[in-house]
Each structure stands twice: as C-alpha cells, then as structure tokens.
Amino acid sequence: MKELHFGVDYYPEHWERERWDRDALLMQEMGIQMVRMAEFSWHKLEPREGSYDFGWLDEAIALLGKYGIYTIVGTPTAAPPAWMINKHPEILPVDREGRVRGFGGRHHDCQSNPVYREYIRKLVTKMAQHYGENPYVIGWQPDNELGNSHQELCTCASCRSRFQDWLQKKYGTAEELNRAWGTSFWSQEYNDFSEVYAPRLTVTGENPSAMLDWKRFCSDLIVDFTREQAEIIRKYAKNQFITHNYMGFADKVDYYKLGELLDFVSHDQYPGGFYLPRTPHEENHVLAATLDVVRSYKNQPFWIMEQQSGITGWEIMGRAPEPGQLSAWAMQSIAHGADAVVFFRWRTCAMGTEQYWHGILPHSGNPGRRYRELQDFIQEVDPLMDYMHGSMPRPEVGIVFSFEQEYAFRIQPHHKDLSYTGQVQKYYRALYEKNIPVDFVSEEGDFKKYKILLAPLQYLMSPELEEKYMDYVRQGGHLLLTMRTGVKDRNNLCMTERELPGRLSEVAGIEVLDYDCLRNAEVEVLFHGRKFLANIWSDLMRLLPGAKVLAAYASEFYAGEPCITAHPYGDGICYYVGTEPGEALMEALMDEILSRAEVDSILPPVQGVECMFRENDRERFLFVINHSGQEKCYEAPQGYQMLKGLQAGCLGAYETQILKIEKS
Ligand code: GAL
Ligand code: ZN
Secondary structure, eight states, X not given: OOOOOEEEEOOGGGSOGGGHHHHHHHHHHHXXXXXXXXXXXXXXXXXXXXXXXXXXXXXXXXXHHHTTOEEEEEOOTTSOOHHHHHHOGGGSOBXXXXXXXXXXXXXXXXXXXXXHHHHHHHHHHHHHHHHTTOTTEEEEEOSSSTTTTOTTOOOSHHHHHHHHHHHHHHHSSHHHHHHHHTTTGGGOXXXXXXXOOOOOOOSSOXXXXXXXXXXXXXXXXXXXXXXXXXXXXXXXXXTSEEOOEEOTTOOSSOXXXXXXXXXXXXXXXXXXOSSSSSOOGGGHHHXXXXXXXXXXHHTSOEEEEEEEOSOXXXXXXXXXXXXXXXXXXXXXXXXXXXXXXXXXXXXXXXXXXXXXXXXXXXXXXXXXXXXXXXXXXXXXXXXXXXXXXXXXXXXXXXXXXXXXXXXXHHHOOSSTTOOHHHHHHHHHHHHXXXXXXXXXXXXXXXXXXXXXXXETTOOBOOHHXXXXXXXXXXXXXXXXXXXXXXXXXXXXXXOOSSSBTGGGHHHHOEEEEEEEEOTTOOEEEEETTEEEEEEEEEEEEEEOTTOEEEEEEOSSTTTTSEEEEEEEETTEEEEEEOEEEOHHHHXXXXXXXXXXXXXXXXXXXXXXXXXXXXXXXXXXXXXXXXOSSSOEEOOOOSSEEEEEOSSTXXXXXXXXXXXXXXXX
16 A cells, blocks of 8 residues: 555534535545544444444545545544533543533543543444454544643542552552652641542642652553553554654653554644744744654654644634645654644534634635645655655754653742743754754653753753763763753652752762852853853852863852853763853854764754755755745755755745755
C-alpha cells in the first residue's frame, strides 16, 4: 500500500446521507487519502444501553473506501451520552471546588470511575471486534486530546480512593508518606492512607509535595485509561495502528509515557490560536517548538491529526488565514517531522459549539479558496513526501524537556512571570532565530548525540540525573544549566546537604550562596564589555577553581559578581546562567556557546523565514518557509537540487522551497 500522507477529520453523522457521495468525490478530487471519524459519536454508536448501531459508520467507511479513502476510527469516550449520565451521575467529574460538572459539553467524565470504565470496555470491545479486520480501517485514536477540558481532573470519591492506592503502592507505609510529603508542617500527618484527600481547594496554601504527587497520579490515570482501550484494540485489530492526538506542550499527561502505548504520536496544530489575532511573526518559534517537542515524545516522525484549515474560534473568532498561509503552516509541520497531515475539519459544522471553527469547506459545502489551495498543495507535496519517506530532522542541539519540572513550577512558579515551558521556549527561540534546529529530549533520553545540551530550570534533581549531566560533560558535551537547578529532591522537598546546585556544582564550577527574586525589577548584566538586561532572578554565586566569569551583574547590591559562568570539566564545558537573560543577552550568549561548540546555522537568518531540515543517510532536505505575506530573499546553499520551488533564493508570500543536498 502507498504511504498515506493527507487526510481530513470527517463527521458524516452531522449531514444528510444524500451528501456523503459528493463529500467522498470532492475529497478524492482533492487528493485526500484518509479520514478520522467517530471520536465523539457515542450516542450514534450506542443509542441505548447495550444496543449498538454501527450501520451508519460501516456505510461511511465503505463508501469512502470505494473512493480510495481509508479510515482512522476514534473511540468516542470523550463524550459519554445522556442516557448513561442520567443512569450513573457518578460518572460526572468533580472539580477542585467540589462542584460536579454537568452534561452538555464534552469530557464530562471521571476517568477512574469503574462504571464508566465498564461501559468503555464493552463499547471498545464491540468496535474493535467489528472494525479490527475491516480492510478500509487503518488505525485507531482512543478518546480525543486526553487531558483537554479536564482542568485538574477529578476529585470524586473514586479518584480519591484510587489516589490512596497509588500512594500506598509508591510509599508502602504512612510514615514514609509523611516523610516524603513533609506533613509535620501545619499538622498534615496521616495515620493511614485512607485519610488522604484528593486535593480540594483549601482555605490557604497547598503542600507542594502532595500536589506534585497528585499531578503524577493524574497523568498516570490518563495513561491507565488509555492503556485499557489500547489493549482491547490490539487484541482484535492486529494490523491497525494506534495513535493519539496530543496538544504540544500541554501538561495534563506525561506524553513520553503515553507514547509508550502508541505506534506513533499525533498532534493537533492550530497556528492561528483560538481567538487570538493572526499569529504575529514573534510567535513562529512557539509553533516550531511545539512541533519539535511532539517529535521528541517518541523520537520518531509523527502525524498531525488536526491541522488548521480555516478561521479558528468558538464564541470569538481568529483572523482569516491569508492565501497560502494554511499551506505554509502545513509545510512547517512536515519540515519538523510530520509524515502525514490530517486537516481539521472537512466541512464547517452548522451546529453545536464549533460552528465557527472553520473547515476546508464553508457551511455551504461548496469548494472555495481553502479547498483549492489545499488541493494544489496536496498534489504538489504528496509525491515529495513519498520521496522523503524515512527522513527525520537530526539537530546537533538538544533542549531537555520534563513534565515533572513543569508540574513543580506550576505549583511554585517563584515569580509571576516564570513558567518552565516559557523559559524553555525562550532558549529555543534564540536558536530558532539563528536557524539552528533543535531536538527536545526527555531526562531519560540520549544526551550524547548532541554537541550542545541546554537544560534550563532543572529544579527537581536525583542522583542519577546529576550523574547523567556530569557524564555528558565529562565526555565532551557542552551543557548549559541555569538558576533553580538542584533545588529540590523528587518529593519536592528542598535539598539541604550542600549549597546549590548540589553535586552539580562540581561540573558547573560554582556554588550559589544567595539569590534575589527580581519582583518588578530587571538587573543589568555586563557581557563582553556590553550592557544587557536580565529578568526574574539573580543567583549570587561563588566561583570554584577552574571556572570563569562570562558575564557579571552590573547593578543591584551584587554588581560585579558573577552572573554567567563557564567551567571546563572532563572533555566538555558546563555553562551556568544565574538569571533569565533578556532577548539581546540570550542572543549574545547563544552565539558564544554555538561558536565554542562549532555548531553552525543551516542558512543565514532572514526575518520571517524559517529553515528546517530532514535527512536520511544519503540526502538532506532543506525546507525554507516564508511565513510572511511579502517576498523574501535568502542565501541558497551550494550544491543543491530543487525539489519544490522555481528559483532558489527568492520566496513569494507564504511560499516554501525544498532543496535537496547530497550528503558527503
Ligand atoms: C481540538 C479538538 C477538536 C476540536 C478542535 C476545534 O482541540 O480535538 O475536537 O474541538 O479542537 O475546537
Ligand atoms: Zn473522579
């Protein structure tokens, strides 16, 4: 079978049966090869308890199949029907204020509820038995955007008791739990696991250790919820894949762990935001980072399961994508490692919450400008995707990304403007703007393949991770560590044995003796004789033998003291950044680190033009994407062959060129 690269999210159940043939024909003429269906249609599949009706879906799958279009089946467990909720209201989730959330939206379910799980097992078994060998069904998506709409998930009685079991398994005894959570503070000791609560809104403050375990528990619950479905599907659908539509940096479930259940990861990419104005150029790095982090979750090519195909919006709408912009966004997904792009959605819905979240076709169902643009796009790009099959971006720079660090900073952000993901994206941005491709890598991942490893805010530390960082530098790596590293143990208790950053001071060559949280303030920093600004935080540190000052504070009572340092260790270098560098300082610092590690830009940077590459063992494919509505010029490299585009070096508005370069 030919590799499938392009699809749409399709909801035939929203339209009259008479329309379906025209949809299928229009899809075929456009080059659509697959659809995702059914991920919210529980009631259509089981209108009454125990009475199943798969007829409509069978018919849609067969009809599309006749047009050469394959199906990905979604399990509809994000939308339990009213008959079920009325019979078992305990399925409804309870929020942190103790309020039961009602029926009428979606994801109105508690993922631990045993009654709900039983309904799911029955339906998913029926579906998997029914479609597991259907030749037109190629794969499955359990649920939809797991973790979306769940806020802090559910604090009902079922979740509380499951949390207690989870804790008992982790800690064994109440004494151990009390130690790990530091419960002697404010008399929070437990005599028994059965006394522990799911964290409802308190009168004041929260125990950071308890909250961290709660977040881990919620993530594990989502993984468990998915595993149950995945196991059923695998039993009956031996030759069909399982994937799930992720949401980039969203933090409700540890996507690395969820990925272990999946054949490959998918992601929903909406560059236009929700009701934001059109994404300004300054945000392109966030889009790129989002795609790169998605690639990291399984460290392999991924799919886009929902790619923006029109104006976004529920009650309030975003800007209309300009001609060519949808294609540029889809190209960006491909450049960062997508092997397939499924557009959301086929036709703009006439009813319900998402009437204004626009599809390829408008409400009228008549093909218009978006249809024609994406039709041309698919026709041109599909053969190139076949050609580039098996290629992946292979960056020389890695940035560590960790859900646990994200959880810990959500619980205690330190400063109102500090977020873990935001900080990671600031480092990313400096590289993005220099056309330096980046991989994200988990704490468990392989650091050694990167010449440079940036590890901002390594707040929760463990002896193993310390050792891993030290080893990386010893063996020649260029590591960047920052403020708030090694502050806590994995229970979210403060480390007390040594000055910060704990044992990592050996590799960093500094000790942090004091610090300043820059509330409503900036600090001046002197770097290579130039003054810059930095924000959020100042670490006040002492140099250990061998370390050098790269930059020093130039204001506040610590003017003249080290702010950024470099320390040769083993065959490598460790940089320590005691603050959040402002944009200009970040840029200058990255220049220094890149040149010391001999990492080059893939092309000289041009504002509004993104460069990315994918490669296999023989060839490198260079993507040059114009994210602007104006013509742009760039400096084409030596010895290329044009795969897409006419004249290398000159880009029309929103044009993408792909250049093939033989590897030596
Ligand atoms: C996604 C979701 C879709 C649809 C879309 C537009 O988050 O997976 O089902 O809701 O957003 O709102
Ligand atoms: Zn619950």
